[in-house]
Structure formats: C-alpha cells, structure tokens
Amino acid sequence: MRITNLLILLWIALVPAAASAQPIEEKRVSFAAGTSGATIRASLKGDQITDYLLGASAGQTMTIDFASSNPAGYFNLMIGSDPAAIHIGSTAGGHFNGVLPGSGDYRIRVYLMRSAARRGETTDYTLTVSIGGKATTPTPAAPDYADGLSGGPDWWQVTGVSAGDTLNVRAGPGTKNPVVGQLANGHRVRNMGCQMNGQTKWCQIEFPGDQPLVGWTAGRYLHEAAAPPTQAPASHEARGSVPCAQAAGQPMGSCPFRVARGSGGTASVWITLPGGGERYLDFRDGQLVGSDPGKSVSHTRNADLNMILVDGAERYEIPDAVLYGG
Structure with a gap:
C-alpha cells in the first residue's frame, strides 16, 4: 500500500512538469x-x-x-x-x-x-x-566522397554523422590516436590527403579559423564541397568570450572561444589562451567528457554555468548557451 501511495505522489509531481513543456x-x-x-x-x-x-x-x-x-x-x-x-x-x-x-x-x-x-x-x-544583395549560383559538380588516397577536391564537407553526435578528429590516422577536436555535419574542411590504416581510409584535414584544427578523420564521413564563404571564417562555428583564469587565486578575466555543436548539449569548445594556443573541452549531453591529452579536468555546475577546472589551476565559466545554443 505504501509503495502504491509513493507511486501516486511521484506521478502527481511529474505531471505539472510535463504539462509545462x-x-x-x-x-x-x-x-x-x-x-x-x-x-x-x-x-x-x-x-x-x-x-x-x-x-x-x-x-x-x-x-x-x-x-x-x-x-x-x-x-x-x-x-x-x-x-x-x-x-x-x-x-x-x-x-x-x-x-x-x-x-x-x-x-x-x-x-x-x-x-x-x-x-x-x-x-x-x-x-x-x-x-x-544578389544570390550566387554555385557551379554544379558530381559528388565525390573520400574514396581515393591522392588528389581529390580541395574541400570536404562532413556528412553522415548520427543526429546529436560529432565526428572525432584525431592526432593520427587511427582510433588509437588521441582526439584533438570534433566536427559536426555541415562543417567544411580542407583536404590534405588520405591513407589507409587497416581496412579504414583516414584523411588528414584542416578546419579553418584563427586557430586552425588539423588532424585525421575517417574518410567515409567526408563529401566533396565548395570552399566556405570568405565572409564566414568557419561554417556553423559560433564564437564569443567566457570568463577565465590561468592560475589558482587569479581574478577572472575574459578569453575568446569558438564552439562546434551537435545537439542536446554535445559540443566541442576551443578557448584561446592568453599566452597563445587553445584549450580544448569536449561535452556530451552537457557533461564534460574530455580535454587535451594529459590534462586533469573537473566539472561542476552553478545554475546555468559550467565551472571547469583544468590541472587544478585553470578555471573557465561556460554558460549553457554555449553548449546548447540558447
């Protein structure tokens, strides 16, 4: 009887939340x-x-x-x-x-x-x-997936990644290499050549930006594409700034960032460091799941802010809007 009453109370508590969506x-x-x-x-x-x-x-x-x-x-x-x-x-x-x-x-x-x-x-x-302004008419071209080991188009577009997921970019051609970044469907990357690793074709790519991402990814997810517009430095990439500090006890300042998002809190965030370079943070379902190789990270929340600590010293405050887009 007590179990039945608890279930009824739980149902009553959940109904208003569902109805308010x-x-x-x-x-x-x-x-x-x-x-x-x-x-x-x-x-x-x-x-x-x-x-x-x-x-x-x-x-x-x-x-x-x-x-x-x-x-x-x-x-x-x-x-x-x-x-x-x-x-x-x-x-x-x-x-x-x-x-x-x-x-x-x-x-x-x-x-x-x-x-x-x-x-x-x-x-x-x-x-x-x-x-x-006037619309531009693209030059039609036959689709070309990354099916060769040399030559090919100047640019690829990421395609075929599952909804809500992202495509890993690795330091070398193979899954044993560390992840250095991630891309979402629609991102356009420069073709730097492909090679085989076992039965899988891997392609070296460059994702343009102020701090270009260079690495390797599986060729089956790359489709021939035109170059990204010169007015937009990176397709589907958002930018802004977040509070940051580089040492324990240091007051928070501001660091530029760029983010590539999937959906549902899946996001790759690159934060520009004051001394040069970038700090990479990888999120899944709004949770921090990875950073640069060899880095120790922790993740806590304060309301809509994600509080990130790297190597016990670097601190970043990343709003949910950066991860979810709103």
Whole structure:
C-alpha cells in the first residue's frame, strides 16, 4: 500500500512538469511587396520559444536587429533545422549582419535564457530583419566522397554523422590516436590527403579559423564541397568570450572561444589562451567528457554555468548557451 501511495505522489509531481513543456512555435516571415525587410513586435513568457522562418539564397546579406525588454531575452540564427547556430545572441549580441553561406530556410529563434525561463519571466521584444544583395549560383559538380588516397577536391564537407553526435578528429590516422577536436555535419574542411590504416581510409584535414584544427578523420564521413564563404571564417562555428583564469587565486578575466555543436548539449569548445594556443573541452549531453591529452579536468555546475577546472589551476565559466545554443 505504501509503495502504491509513493507511486501516486511521484506521478502527481511529474505531471505539472510535463504539462509545462512548451513546443517551439514556428512563424513564417514574409516581406510586404516592394520591401526587403520586416519588423516584428511580440512577447514571450517562461520557456516559450518562437522560431521565425524566412527563405534566402547563398550570397545574399541578412541583417537582424533584436531588442528585448528583459536582458535575458536573445535570438539565435540557424540554417534550416541544423542545431548549430550561425549567431548566438547571448554571446554575440543583438545585431547580426553577414553574407549567407547557403540557400534555403533560415531560422531566427527567440527565447529567454534558462534561468529566466524557469522563473516564469516575460519579455517584450522587437525583431527587425532584412535581406539584400544578389544570390550566387554555385557551379554544379558530381559528388565525390573520400574514396581515393591522392588528389581529390580541395574541400570536404562532413556528412553522415548520427543526429546529436560529432565526428572525432584525431592526432593520427587511427582510433588509437588521441582526439584533438570534433566536427559536426555541415562543417567544411580542407583536404590534405588520405591513407589507409587497416581496412579504414583516414584523411588528414584542416578546419579553418584563427586557430586552425588539423588532424585525421575517417574518410567515409567526408563529401566533396565548395570552399566556405570568405565572409564566414568557419561554417556553423559560433564564437564569443567566457570568463577565465590561468592560475589558482587569479581574478577572472575574459578569453575568446569558438564552439562546434551537435545537439542536446554535445559540443566541442576551443578557448584561446592568453599566452597563445587553445584549450580544448569536449561535452556530451552537457557533461564534460574530455580535454587535451594529459590534462586533469573537473566539472561542476552553478545554475546555468559550467565551472571547469583544468590541472587544478585553470578555471573557465561556460554558460549553457554555449553548449546548447540558447
């Protein structure tokens, strides 16, 4: 009888939480005839999320301005249903202006940070978006997977990775080599040649950026692609800064970072160190699972902050928004 009562109480406790979950509301944006933009005024409460969808073409320029009455209100910009954000408002601010890397639907996601959403806070916001410029027409080319050991295209695109997962980049051609980074579907990397290791074809790649990632990955996940747009230094890569300190007792400063995300808290974060180089942090389901080879790391949480300690001295505070994109 006591077990039955406990189950009933547990069910009662869980029902409100399940009922409070808010689906993402999608709204299609259209521009009035003769115009190239639109202004939207609306509001959100708690964990409500609104996605504004609008079509655009590669080579066009999109400009977004966002103002929120609540400082916890932000927007992210994504391509279609890809969870990797081009722009993360919580770290990059309420303005975006850039040349679009692909054609199709773009998704502007408006939301409240998790801490504010849990408190049931509200926000009134104004979202202004415009699209201009001419679309570019890509030169058609036959698909080419990494099926050769020499030559091949100048650029690969990562494809075929399971949803929510990332592709390991290793220090050498084989799974026994340490992981030096990770990539998500859609990332474009430079082809530096392939070789066999047993029955598996491994390709050396370079992921461009201020601190390029160079390593080896399985060729079956690489597909021929055009070079990434020169206006966007790295496809689907988000950037910002996080609080950091390099020694025990040192006051927190600010370190630039870049992040490549899968979904559901799967993310690879590279933090630029003040003395040069980068610190690599690997997350799965929001949990730290790895760092640079030979480093001792620990992970604790404080509200929406992930508190990372490396070798008992380096400290980093990484918001959930960096890992989840909002």
